[in-house]
Amino acid sequence: MKTWKLVSGVLSIILFFVVALQSCAAGMVNAMEANGGSSGSAGILVGILMLAGGIVSIAxxxxxxxxxxxxxxxxxxxxxxxxxxxxxxxxxxxxxxxxCLLNAILAVIAMVKNR
Structure with a gap:
């Protein structure tokens, strides 16, 4: 599971930048269309949690x-x-x-395997 944590952490940190960029674009579209959507804000939260999860995974x-x-x-x-x-x-x-769901499921598998 060490390899999974390292790979997952590095990929999550790299994907944070992609998610953050796309979320800013989605937030801009929501603001320009004035449709009341909050998908850009949700994306920023997902990106920040993904970054934190990647750091914890590596550490x-x-x-x-x-x-x-x-x-x-x-x-x-x-x-x-x-x-x-x-x-x-x-x-x-x-x-x-x-x-993120895949990483959460693999964390549960790692917990069960550590017993």
Whole structure:
């Protein structure tokens, strides 16, 4: 699971920049259309949680206990929940939410495997 945490962390940090850029564009579209959408704001939250989850994933890859896995589960799980609930007209947010959901599921598998 060490390799998964390292790869997941690096990819999440890289994807943060993509999500942040797309979220700013979606927020701009929401503002210009004045449609009351909040998918850009949801995307920024998903990106920040993805960045935090990636950092925790890299930092906790050599940890012995389950504390890091619990933190990863909370960060990525919350990001997936926010992204799936608030994607609106920003349909790519569903893709990033499923990436976060996959990481949360793998954190649960790592916790079970550590028992």
């Amino acid at each position: 906790s890859r050599n940890a012995i206990g389950n504390g890091g896995n619990i933190a990863i589960l909370i960060l990525f799980g919350l990001a997936a929940l926010i992204g799936l609930a608030g994607h609106g007209n920003y349909s790519d947010l569903v893709i990033w939410s499923f990436w």
